[in-house]
Amino acid sequence: MTSPIIARFRLAYPGFELDVDMQIPGQGVTALFGQSGSGKTTALRCMAGLERGSRGYLEVDGEIWQDDNKGIFLPTHKRRLGYVFQESSLFPHLDIRRNLEYGRKRAQEAGVSLDQAVALLGIRHIMSRMPDRLSGGERQRVAIARALLVSPRLLLMDEPMASLDLGMKGEIMPYLEKLRDELGIPVVYVSHSPDEVATLADHMVLIEAGKVRASGPLFELMTRLDLPLAHGDSAEAVILANVAGHEIEHHLTVAVFAGGSLMLPYQDCEAGKTVRIRILARDVSLVLDQPERTSILNILPARVEAILEDGPGQLMVRLSMNGVPLLSRITVKSAKTLGIFHGSEVYAQIKSVALLK
Amino acid sequence: MKRALLSLLLLGATFSTASADEVQVAVAANFTAPMQKIAADFEKDTGHKAVLAFGATGQFYAQIRNGAPFEILLSADDKTPAKLEKEGLGVQGSSFTYAIGKLVLWSAKPGFVDSEGKVLGSGNFQHIALANPKVAPYGAAAIEALTKLGLYPALEPKVVQGENIAQTYQFIATGNADLGFVALSQIVKDGKGSSWIVPANLYPVIRQDAVILAPGKDKPAAQALMAYLKGDKAKAVIRSYGYDL
Amino acid sequence: MQPDLGAVRLTLELATVVTVLLLFIGTPIAWWLARTRSRLKSFIGAMVALPLVLPPTVLGFYLLLLMGPNGPIGNITQSLGLGILPFTFSGLVVASTLYSMPFVVQPLQNAFEAIGERPLEVAATLRAPPLDTFFSVALPLAKPGFITAAILGFAHTVGEFGVVLMIGGNIPDRTRVVSVEIYNHVEALEYAQAHWLAGGMLAFSFLVLFALYSFNPNRK
Secondary structure, three states: OOOEEEEEEEEEEEOEEEEEEEEOOOOOOEEEEEOOOOOHHHHHHHHOOOOOOOEEEEOOEEEEEEEEEEEOOOHHHHHHHHEEEOOOOOOOOOOOOEEEEEEHHHHHOOOHHHHHHHHHHHHHHHOOHHHHHHHHHHHHHHHHHHOOOOOEEEEEEEEOOOOOOHHHHHHHHHHHHHHHHHHOOOOOEEEEEHHHHHHOOEEEEEOOOOOEEEEEEEHHOOOOOHHHHHOOOOOOEEEEEEEEEEHHHHHHEEEOOOOOOEEOOOOOOOOOOOOEEEEEHHHEEEEEEOOOOOOEEEEEEEEEEEEEOOOOOEEEEEEEEEEEEEEEEEEEHHHHHOOOOOOOOEEEEEEOEOOOO | HHHHHHEEEEEHHHOOOOOOEHHHHHHHHHHHHHHHHHHHHHHHOOOOOEEEEHHHEHHHHHHHHOOOOOOOEOOOOOHHHHHHHHHOOOOOOOEEEEEEEEEEEEEEOOOOOOOOOOOHHHHOOOEEEEEEEOOOHHHHHHHHHHHHOOOOOOHHHHEEOOOHHHHHHHHHHHOOOOEEEHHHHHEEEEEEEEEEEEEEHOOOOEEEEEEEEEOOOOOHHHHHHHHHHOOHHHHHHHHHHOOOO | OHHHHHHHHOOOHHHHHHHHHHHHHHHHHHHHHHHHHOOOHHHHHHHHHHHHOOOOHHHHHHHHHHHHOOOOOHHHHHOOOOOOOOOOHHHHHHHHHHHHHHHHHHHHHHHHHHHHHHHHHHHHHHHOOOHHHHHHHHHHHHHHHHHHHHHHHHHHHHOOOOHHHHHHHOOOOOOOHHHHHHHHHHOOOOOOHHHHHHHHHHHHHHHHHHHHHHHHOOOO
């Protein structure tokens, strides 16, 4: 599916109003990102038909699921979607196999097979157990498999890891990445965790107080200085790069992207594989001349695109490495000393890079 | 609230007149209306106050056996007072017949019951109500009358029983039973529907006896009420409610 | 003793019929009460709960009037050729059904409310239409509520007295149930027989409640 998902909803509760107009790519993972209470879950529920406001419109893969102006409203059970809830939502009276088959029997559409889903989520060994005998992570994997088995045209996930502790999150994440990479189903993923979003999302819709603040590709929104993500200690850039080769003797992997090449701690993967690389703004320093005798491995040419104050005596600098954005956090004093301003050509010294899991 | 006020007033009355006293009376439900009138007269004439409780004789018996503080029982039968006397719960020799019940065949529908009770023979009805003969003298009397008329076997399947004559009256008054046997005292004031007073020779006399109970033994007010019930004024009231004497 | 056995059999028969009937009638009412946001909810809820606070004689008295030959229900049953309901087993069934209604509806309603929205939403996202959801999710999850409701409805019907007294007519094998028979014995001063039945009733009621609490020890 490639045609975009168009979603417009308006919903008012006492003390809260949702008014969103979103265009979501028909492929990849789109994060609905915002603080608790911003309305992102409500927006997701509207897409599923679980909430109904006024003047809603939803188009998925060219099909109109809801158009309140024309009196069209498909009830939830007629929308070809999968939904993963925040907390475990398995039916307690059914074992895992019957939980999985609940939706599959009713959907009657060829698509994801039971074998495929079971293998993808690694749950074959627990098929005959009851839900209360499972760990939180296992339950959530079953819930995801169950949602996939209705062969959805759209997968909605409402903070599926929010109820899990850190270890369990680590257990689930690889399955979500596999899901993203192996199935061609567009996913809308609600989250308030920048880490999850950075790891999973391709696209992002930033929601604030019931409204869409910004929407666009992930690496773009994470580095826009007018948005809250590009501020503070945890500000970072995410770069998609391809593995070019390895320097086994130095235990390093080389990845290339439009802005140049980066050396990473060694990763056991084939050349050509796409990897996500995270670079924290506080790990990037700026120099005017290319340093020659330095311990830092990754030094790339960049141009200053924007500068904004970021706390007392600190500046956040957005750089462009041949079009690929990067953030650098420096002091006001350094900026003055070096004479850095909009349009300056600099070298970004990257102290550390991390591969996102 | 009213009751509280009343008892306050009564309290005042007790203190103001040295001789005035209260007497606790258990009254058979069928005698409710006449007894209210008599109690009012009694208080006016003697200054004593009769505190009345209405209910089923069988229940009163059970309560008296278990220490209920009644001082006089106006029973719906003569067996219970006799039994109480024998068991020492009633004062020996105090019981007497204060009223004789009259059985009546009654229907809420005007013209349904004829003046000779021939409707019973016609069988032209679905349900005939009477009080539970095991516990209610009027019920036993009704069975007796039907048996003497030779109609009981034929009518038995149509019989429905009320637990007492008040409930029997209710069955008939609401039309659920077409007709039935009740006490004349229940219908005499209202005069609705149609009725036949069952001749006294068809059933044993329904004696309603009064007895002084152990707690009322040496109480002047209890003696006074028993005497008052035997007086002409009370008798006139009792007759006006359809009882014989 | 023979009439007493008849009363016991009649009572069990009545309680069984009423319980089955109430589960069928009570389930949709309880479901509606648990899920609706209608303003009628308080009204219907109060109606269902009325027998909890009304003296049974009040209900019995009104039923006697309503089901009598001059009452609206009586008119309907008569025009259907069924005669009138008082003094019949059917009449007892109707009266007991009304009287035991809250004992069935309320546990069911609580059970349905305890399920919450989430499992029903989950079922909808798994393509289950509402009726399907009701049978495949709500009913199985409310099972403890059904067991409680059935036990309470049965026990309460067995123990019911006032309404039956008001509309039964004390007819052996048709409307003379155990509780009425006990009353008859007490009234007739047949205390020995009363003890048998009353003691049996006490034991029965205790066993029922004991079973209920052992079955569901976490009941709040």
